[in-house]
Every structure is written in structure tokens, then in C-alpha cells.
Amino acid sequence: MKCNTSKPINIHLLRSWIRCRRKAWLEVYGEKQKKLWTAHSTLQLNHQIDCFHNLSQKNYGIGIQACEEGKNIAYGVRLKYPLIKNRIIKGNLPILKKTTGESIWGNFSYQPVLARQGKKIAREHRLILAMKGLLINNLQKCQVEKGLLLHKENKNIKVETIRLSEKMNNELIDSLLNLEKDIDTKTPPPITSNRKKCTICEWRKDCDAISIKEGSLSEVSGIGAKRVFLLNKIGINSIDELAKINHYKLKEKLERYGTQHSDISKKIIIQSQSKVSKKAIKLNPEKTLNNLKEAKGLYIYDIEADPDIKHDFLHGLIRLPKNIKNKISLEKTKYSPLLNLEKNTESFLWKRIAKKLSLNKDYPIIHYGETEPISLLKLGLSQGANPDEIEALKKRFIDIHLLIRENWCLPVSNYGLKSIAEWIGFEWKQTNIDGARALLWWRQWKKSRKINKMYSRNLNSIFEYNRDDCIATLMIAKWLIDHE
Numbered sequence: 001m002k003c004n005t006s007k008p009i010n011i012h013l014l015r016s017w018i019r020c021r022r023k024a025w026l027e028v029y030g031e032k033q034k035k036l037w038t039a040h041s042t043l044q045l046n047h048q049i050d051c052f053h054n055l056s057q058k059n060y061g062i063g064i065q066a067c068e069e070g071k072n073i074a075y076g077v078r079l080k081y082p083l084i085k086n087r088i089i090k091g092n093l094p095i096l097k098k099t100t101g102e103s104i105w106g107n108f109s110y111q112p113v114l115a116r117q118g119k120k121i122a123r124e125h126r127l128i129l130a131m132k133g134l135l136i137n138n139l140q141k142c143q144v145e146k147g148l149l150l151h152k153e154n155k156n157i158k159v160e161t162i163r164l165s166e167k168m169n170n171e172l173i174d175s176l177l178n179l180e181k182d183i184d185t186k187t188p189p190p191i192t193s194n195r196k197k198c199t200i201c202e203w204r205k206d207c208d209a210i211s212i213k214e215g216s217l218s219e220v221s222g223i224g225a226k227r228v229f230l231l232n233k234i235g236i237n238s239i240d241e242l243a244k245i246n247h248y249k250l251k252e253k254l255e256r257y258g259t260q261h262s263d264i265s266k267k268i269i270i271q272s273q274s275k276v277s278k279k280a281i282k283l284n285p286e287k288t289l290n291n292l293k294e295a296k297g298l299y300i301y302d303i304e305a306d307p308d309i310k311h312d313f314l315h316g317l318i319r320l321p322k323n324i325k326n327k328i329s330l331e332k333t334k335y336s337p338l339l340n341l342e343k344n345t346e347s348f349l350w351k352r353i354a355k356k357l358s359l360n361k362d363y364p365i366i367h368y369g370e371t372e373p374i375s376l377l378k379l380g381l382s383q384g385a386n387p388d389e390i391e392a393l394k395k396r397f398i399d400i401h402l403l404i405r406e407n408w409c410l411p412v413s414n415y416g417l418k419s420i421a422e423w424i425g426f427e428w429k430q431t432n433i434d435g436a437r438a439l440l441w442w443r444q445w446k447k448s449r450k451i452n453k454m455y456s457r458n459l460n461s462i463f464e465y466n467r468d469d470c471i472a473t474l475m476i477a478k479w480l481i482d483h484e
């Protein structure tokens with residue numbers, strides 16, 4: 001791969017670099033065909049449009065001309081300036097808001113605006129606001145003191161004011177210099193040891209393959225950035241080395257960094273042994289799964305949600321009217337998608353779910369992770385279900401994720417539904433699909449259903465995805481019983 005030192009740095013590149021140094025390098029030199037499409041950038045863009053729409057005013061204009069004319073809002077301002085020596089920094093600023101100050105245009109100036117997703121204000125948001133601020137400073141010859149950060153809370157848009165301090169500007173310049181260093185080198189920076197970041201990254205397919213090939217410690221479930229650092233410090237640099245070490249020795253070495261690290265020494269050794277041997281290792285041979293094994297039948301339950309407005313929009317249920325040890329014919333399993341169009345239609349939804357689940361009150365309800373029981377019990381309580389009903393429902397839940405974690409060590413990098421189901425050989429019908437994509441489909445369908453029905457097929461795709469999530473849960477439960 002060739003290095004291109006004249007490549008300008010822009011906001012997108014800085015954002016990538018803050019998330020992962022390697023990501024920025026790959027954005028410049030990586031082979032674009034290796035990039036995966038993910039729904040996250042579209043979700044982010046839609047979120048930004050919603051947020052900016054909230055600021056819209058009648059008195060607006062486009063580009064620098066809007067600033068010259070003193071419009072309240074200036075859209076689409078493109079700026080560039082060498083904020084660091086010999087390197088052009090470019091910024092496409094979708095929206096600027098008029099504020100007080102003395103600029104080259106008169107007794108007003110402009111401040112940067114940014115939309116943020118996520119619960120907290122992160123370093124990424126502060127530094128990008130600072131970068132926009134410095135670019136505007138140069139244009140209007142007046143110090144930008146504050147930036148605006150918009151985000152959605154339920155259906156409302158909240159506006160936070162962020163002070164753009166000297167300290168923040170210095171941190172930005174340091175970051176730009178380090179980013180410049182990274183993109184001026186011929187080899188990419190290492191794969192991040194905080195692999196959680198990779199789950200939403202377009203480059204994950206390529207990085208995952210390299211990480212597996214290199215036997216990176218971050219491939220082991222339970223080892224995050226901090227533990228990789230500590231293990232490296234005590235001389236363990238690969239999965240192979242971890243798999244060979246004596247448990248007591250590792251425990252002793254990790255003890256000085258805190259019991260939270262030493263207590264899991266045995267677990268991470270077994271996990272790495274499973275990865276090296278590519279075999280499943282049973283943890284509790286004596287433990288039996290009687291309530292699952294002996295049930296006459298099962299319900300499988302999975303929810304799709306819009307986290308931004310805390311809305312569970314789809315409750316998917318499969319009723320399996322036979323014991324799990326029997327052969328399961330997937331074509332014959334009946335899937336019921338229970339839609340919850342608006343948050344205020346929950347009384348009808350609860351009645352439908354309760355009716356379905358009461359057909360076979362002796363059937364356990366299996367699910368993957370803790371979200372489903374929490375949501376369903378909350379729904380029942382809000383709809384006036386009596387305490388006995390809630391208690392009875394509570395006893396029926398079986399968390400397959402918990403059972404897998406308690407009973408098995410599998411040669412996987414994480415214990416998410418997708419990872420485990422794929423390891424046992426289950427395939428989702430739709431390719432490159434995940435919760436973010438289902439959420440995007442849902443939002444598109446909801447927006448278009450009353451206007452042009454452009455996304456009418458989205459709903460079927462969501463149902464198909466949710467049904468596959470239910471079946472994947474069932475297949476993992478069956479694998480557990482078959483390997484008991």
C-alpha cells in the first residue's frame with residue numbers, strides 16, 4: 001500500500017482516528033472493497049437530520065454567503081485551513097448558528113453545532129466541536145467560545161452548550177499531529193485491544209481475520225483493553241501463551257493489579273485453551289438442565305427495540321409444542337410477530353402476549369440475554385397484571401445465554417447470539433444483518449407507511465430477522481441439551 005502524505009485531514013478522518021487509530025489509517029489506504037456496509041452511519045445521519053431540523057429557522061442561507069448576510073442559520077459551510085503545519089484540515093460544516101461576538105461581518109459571529117448519539121458526551125464530540133470551532137475562528141476572525149451539542153432524548157431534542165477551552169484546542173492540535181503521524185506511516189497501527197469498538201466498524205471483517213491469525217489476546221472473551229495491557233506486562237502476549245500457563249501462577253501474578261483480574265484467571269485460561277484446541281470445554285459436568293430438558297414444549301421469545309425512544313416495537317414468539325429432545329422441523333414452527341406500533345398501544349399488546357403465553361402455562365419461555373424478561377415484566381406491571389401473574393411469569397423464563405456461559409467454554413470471541421449460533425452451524429437467512437439494520441428498516445418503514453409506502457417490504461425483512469433470532473436461540477438450547 002502506498003502512503004499519501006498530501007492527503008488532507010477532515011472531520012470524518014479525525015472521528016475515525018479518535019475511535020481507533022487503525023480505522024483512520026484504513027480509511028486512507030485500506031482496500032475499499034473490504035469494507036462492510038453497516039447501518040450505523042445511516043442511523044447516525046438520520047439522527048443528525050432530526051436534530052438539526054429542530055434548530056431550523058426561517059432566516060437561513062447556504063454557505064459562507066449566509067454568514068456574510070448575517071442569517072440566523074448557515075447551512076453547508078465548507079472550510080479549509082492548515083491548523084497544523086503543512087497539512088490542510090478540511091471541514092464540511094452542515095450547520096452553523098448565529099451568536100453574539102464581533103466578527104469580520106459585524107456585531108455577530110457563528111458557532112459550531114454537532115449532533116451526538118449515545119448516552120454521554122465523549123471525547124469525540126468535544127474534539128470535533130473544537131476542530132469546527134478553530135476553522136470558524138479563522139474564517140470570521142473572532143474567537144468561538146462555545147459550541148452546541150444536540151441529542152435526542154425520547155422524542156425531544158436537547159441542546160447542550162460546550163465551552164471550547166484553550167485546553168480542548170490544545171488537545172485537538174495534539175490529536176491532529178498524532179493522526180498525521182499515523183497516516184504518514186506505511187504500516188497500519190495495531191488492532192485495537194478494546195474489541196467492543198469493532199462490532200460497529202466497517203473494517204471488522206478484515207481486522208477479525210488478522211486478529212485470529214495473529215492469536216491476539218483480545219480474541220479471548222473476558223479480555224478487554226486493560227487486561228491485554230496487564231497480560232503483556234507480565235509477559236503473556238498471545239492466546240497460545242495464555243493457554244499454557246498454570247492457573248495459580250497467573251492468579252498470583254495478576255493479584256497485584258486487583259482481585260477483579262486475578263479472580264478470572266482460570267476462566268480466561270480455559271477460554272484460551274478452547275480457542276487453541278477449537279473445541280468446546282464443559283465447565284459443570286454434573287449440572288443438569290432439567291427444566292429445559294423435561295418441558296413438554298417451549299416458547300421462544302425475542303424483542304426488537306428502538307433504544308433512542310425506549311420503544312420495544314416487535315415481540316416475536318415461537319411456540320414449540322414438543323419436547324426439545326425431539327427432532328425439530330423448522331418449517332413447521334409457527335412464528336407470531338406482535339407489533340407494537342406506538343408506545344401508547346401497549347395495553348392491547350400485553351393482552352395479546354398474555355393470551356398467547358397462557359395457551360400452555362407449563363411451557364418455559366426461553367430467550368437470549370436479560371432484556372426480554374425485564375421488558376415483558378415491566379410491560380405486565382404497567383398494564384396492571386396481578387402479582388401472582390407476574391411471579392408465575394418470572395418463573396417461566398430461561399436465559400439460554402446464561403446457561404451457555406455457566407456450562408460451557410466455547411471457541412468463540414464473544415458469547416453474543418450471533419457468534420454462538422454461527423459456531424453451532426446456524427445461518428441467518430439474510431446476509432450482513434444485525435439489530436442496527438433491523439432498527440433502520442423499522443424507522444424507514446414507520447416514516448414511509450402513511451406517505452408513500454416506499455419501504456413496505458421492510459416489515460417482512462424485520463419479521464424474518466426476528467424469527468431467525470428466535471430460531472437461533474432455540475438451536476442453541478437444543479445444542480445444550482444434546483451435549484448435556
Ligand code: SF4
Pocket residue numbers: 019020021022023026190191192195197198201202203204205207208
Ligand atoms: S475493526 Fe476494530 S481494529 Fe479494525 S479498524 Fe475497526 S475498530 Fe479498529
